[in-house]
Amino acid sequence: NLPEQYLKRIPFYHQILSELALKNEAYVSSRYLAGFFNVDETQIRKDISLTGYKGKPKYGYSVQGLKEAIEAYLGINYHxxxxxxxxxxxxxxxxxxxxxxxxxxxxxxxxxxxxxxxxxxxxxxxxxxxxxxxxxxxxxxxxxxxxxxxxxxxxxxxxxxxxxxxxxxxxxxxxxxxxxxxxxxxxxxxxxxxxxxxxxxxxxxxx
Amino acid sequence: NLPEQYLKRIPFYHQILSELALKNEAYVSSRYLAGFFNVDETQIRKDISLTGYKGKPKYGYSVQGLKEAIEAYLGINYHxxxxxxxxxxxxxxxxxxxxxxxxxxxxxxxxxxxxxxxxxxxxxxxxxxxxxxxxxxxxxxxxxxxxxxxxxxxxxxxxxxxxxxxxxxxxxxxxxxxxxxxxxxxxxxxxxxxxxxxxxxxxxxxx
Ligand SMILES: NC(=O)c1ccc[n+]([C@@H]2O[C@H](COP(=O)([O-])OP(=O)(O)OC[C@H]3O[C@@H](n4cnc5c(N)ncnc54)[C@H](O)[C@@H]3O)[C@@H](O)[C@H]2O)c1
Ligand SMILES: NC(=O)c1ccc[n+]([C@@H]2O[C@H](COP(=O)([O-])OP(=O)(O)OC[C@H]3O[C@@H](n4cnc5c(N)ncnc54)[C@H](O)[C@@H]3O)[C@@H](O)[C@H]2O)c1
Structure with missing residues (x-):
């Protein structure tokens, strides 16, 4: 089973992605996300890799794509x-x-x-x-x-x-x-x- | 630093001990505490050992003693x-x-x-x-x-x-x-x- 510490972080990533989507940001880097949390970039990339979503080299992660991947992963798009x-x-x-x-x-x-x-x-x-x-x-x-x-x-x-x-x-x-x-x-x-x-x-x- | 998972459990131990103290129970075993949580007895004993409090062989832990040890450990007796x-x-x-x-x-x-x-x-x-x-x-x-x-x-x-x-x-x-x-x-x-x-x-x- 996934450690709760990891699962606790995912909703916060989702929050940040929602804010970026509202500002019409297209991409986000693991470095940007790491700046918000007390975790380093490799931890961010590891967390995200569990959802199966891949970033684009040089660009980072698509804000919309990653947001939807997290929603599907957490099951929050099921009501x-x-x-x-x-x-x-x-x-x-x-x-x-x-x-x-x-x-x-x-x-x-x-x-x-x-x-x-x-x-x-x-x-x-x-x-x-x-x-x-x-x-x-x-x-x-x-x-x-x-x-x-x-x-x-x-x-x-x-x-x-x-x-x-x-x-x-x-x-x-x-x-x-x-x-x-x-x-x-x-x-x-x-x-x-x-x-x-x-x-x-x-x-x-x-x- | 202590893992948050451990610290999250300690307030629950404290709650159970408060309830037992109200019922004038003198001792509590790690087996009894393990029955409440999804953790096994050794984990309970490990958690408690971090507060430095020791049980009494055959009896278990003094309810009052352990409760006070947790309060001191968490610093909750400071206001x-x-x-x-x-x-x-x-x-x-x-x-x-x-x-x-x-x-x-x-x-x-x-x-x-x-x-x-x-x-x-x-x-x-x-x-x-x-x-x-x-x-x-x-x-x-x-x-x-x-x-x-x-x-x-x-x-x-x-x-x-x-x-x-x-x-x-x-x-x-x-x-x-x-x-x-x-x-x-x-x-x-x-x-x-x-x-x-x-x-x-x-x-x-x-x-
Ligand atoms: N209600 C919940 O169950 C719940 C659950 C989780 C998280 N939250 C979060 O908790 C926060 C509060 O939620 P709520 O439902 O109580 O909202 P609310 O609108 O009922 O209360 C917010 C209060 O903050 C006051 N306020 C606004 N700006 C302020 C400032 N600069 N200085 C001092 N006071 C200020 C407002 O006047 C208002 O009384 C929100 O951020 C919300 O997302 C709420
Ligand atoms: N208020 C908080 O900020 C807070 C924080 C942490 C935990 N809690 C816990 O959450 C719970 C609720 O706290 P509260 O402050 O809202 O209490 P409260 O007394 O304001 O509300 C409790 C409600 O539950 C209802 N109720 C009682 N028995 C019921 C039953 N059998 N079926 C259906 N409804 C029943 C009561 O009529 C009352 O409306 C408590 O267990 C409390 O320890 C509260």
């Missing part, structure tokens, strides 16, 4: 449909974030078990009760469930959605969910970013 | 003060997230350049104008600036805060910021999580 559970602070921020669609993730329904919230609008959705999930799953092919529910509810919701056949979970609750072997699980621990910053600050004796 | 720029959807969710304090990050002031927002409350803060930053910096030792501003404003805000002597940036805007050699930068690309899920879904042919 993954997602449902989101937990229309709270973080869930609402994610629902209204246009950036997710750029990476092939389209939220098509939002669920929350708070009776006060059910039926009220968030973004361009009306919040649904979790009991409506079977109806939504019958009408759409749902690839991913995004969990922005409290820690105490996360495992229960995870079991609910995987029992309905959803095969990928993007979990924001700060705990390790247990899922079957056939389910793809990605834990996002936003607080880990804070811990890493604390660690590096401590190490560099900025204290 | 890092942070300022946040961009009191929008994501910024507001982060301001109200108690989990950040668990990892040693305390937001002490919130800035936004939208005149409508300046002076209004968010969480237990009143939103300040960026022009108030010098006053805040004179009264507090600010370790970290959290950037939840739009992509177009991020580099300018980054330059503003590093010029004032702030040494660490936690950037949520989807672009690569350029900072001096003495500044610690962590980019959080939430959309990368979506891209990785798309990639793994495509690979496992769930389509």
């Amino acid at each position: 993954n449909t997602a449902v989101l559970f937990g229309a709270g602070k973080l869930g609402t921020a994610l629902i209204e974030y246009e950036g997710l669609a750029d990476y092939g993730l389209e939220i098509i329904a939002v669920f929350d078990n708070n009776p006060v919230k059910i039926g009220s609008p968030v973004g361009h959705f009306n919040i649904l009760s979790p009991s409506a999930l079977p109806r939504v799953i019958r009408s759409f092919d749902i690839g991913i469930a995004i969990l922005t529910v409290p820690k105490t509810a996360a495992q229960e919701v995870c079991d609910q959605v995987t029992a309905m056949g959803i095969k990928a979970i993007w979990n924001f609750a700060p705990l390790q969910l247990s899922v079957g072997m056939d389910v793809i699980l990605r834990n996002e621990n936003l607080a880990a970013g804070a811990a890493l910053l604390s660690y590096y600050l401590k190490k560099s004796n900025h204290r | 890092n003060t942070a300022v946040l720029f961009g009191a929008g959807k994501l910024g507001t969710a982060l301001i109200e997230y108690e989990g950040l304090a668990d990892y040693g990050l305390e937001i002490i002031a919130v800035f936004d350049n939208n005149p409508v927002k300046i002076g209004s409350p968010v969480g237990h803060f009143n939103i300040l104008s960026p022009s108030a930053l010098p006053r805040v910096i004179r009264s507090f030792d600010i370790g970290i600036a959290i950037l939840t501003v739009p992509k177009t404003a991020a580099q300018e805000v980054c330059d503003q805060v590093t010029a004032m002597g702030i040494k660490a940036i936690w950037n949520f805007a989807p672009l690569q910021l350029s900072v001096g050699m003495d500044v610690i930068l962590r980019n959080e690309n939430l959309a990368a999580g979506a891209a990785l899920l798309s990639y793994y879904l495509k690979k496992s042919n769930h389509r």
Whole structure:
């Protein structure tokens, strides 16, 4: 399997390529890309080679060509449909974030078990009760469930959605969910970013 | 330097230990911890050994002892003060997230350049104008600036805060910021999580 460090970089390459495409730049060099990251040119070329896309000697990589190769490689030109559970602070921020669609993730329904919230609008959705999930799953092919529910509810919701056949979970609750072997699980621990910053600050004796 | 993959795991160990401490569990084994992660016991023991903490043969690791060793190792028992720029959807969710304090990050002031927002409350803060930053910096030792501003404003805000002597940036805007050699930068690309899920879904042919 590909190391996550590599996969983490690819979306950033894609971002830079999108910006260059908007400026009608035709080509980009690995040196230009290396200038953005703390990696050297050979690492950039190695990363790109995994997508199978080749540059043109003396010119570099075609901006449009490489962008499309990355999209195909990451599978972001397939449209993954997602449902989101937990229309709270973080869930609402994610629902209204246009950036997710750029990476092939389209939220098509939002669920929350708070009776006060059910039926009220968030973004361009009306919040649904979790009991409506079977109806939504019958009408759409749902690839991913995004969990922005409290820690105490996360495992229960995870079991609910995987029992309905959803095969990928993007979990924001700060705990390790247990899922079957056939389910793809990605834990996002936003607080880990804070811990890493604390660690590096401590190490560099900025204290 | 430590591989990020290792550092990413440590906050999760800390979470599990916090839960065990609440349940008054005295000891925990590396086998128990391995059950939560997709890593084997030797990897758990290797990760823990980096903090210098030792287990007790036959018993395992003292829950309290290991928790404190991780806190000291990550530096999360030092209190890092942070300022946040961009009191929008994501910024507001982060301001109200108690989990950040668990990892040693305390937001002490919130800035936004939208005149409508300046002076209004968010969480237990009143939103300040960026022009108030010098006053805040004179009264507090600010370790970290959290950037939840739009992509177009991020580099300018980054330059503003590093010029004032702030040494660490936690950037949520989807672009690569350029900072001096003495500044610690962590980019959080939430959309990368979506891209990785798309990639793994495509690979496992769930389509
Ligand atoms: N706010 C942040 O910045 C942030 C950052 C990192 C992680 N997190 C984590 O993300 C999760 C959400 O955080 P938040 O700040 O948005 O919390 P929140 O309390 O604002 O929102 C949680 C929502 O989940 C709903 N909910 C609870 N149980 C449910 C269930 N069984 N089914 C459907 N909906 C349910 C609640 O009604 C509420 O609307 C938490 O686990 C938190 O630890 C939040
Ligand atoms: N919403 C999400 O879930 C999400 C997810 C991933 C990344 N992001 C990124 O995080 C950033 C914030 O996203 P959002 O959805 O909260 O946007 P938003 O528009 O809701 O909030 C941005 C805030 O920044 C303020 N601002 C603009 N320029 C500023 C400046 N120079 N100084 C101080 N404040 C300034 C605006 O007034 C606004 O309040 C964006 O870069 C976005 O791409 C957001």
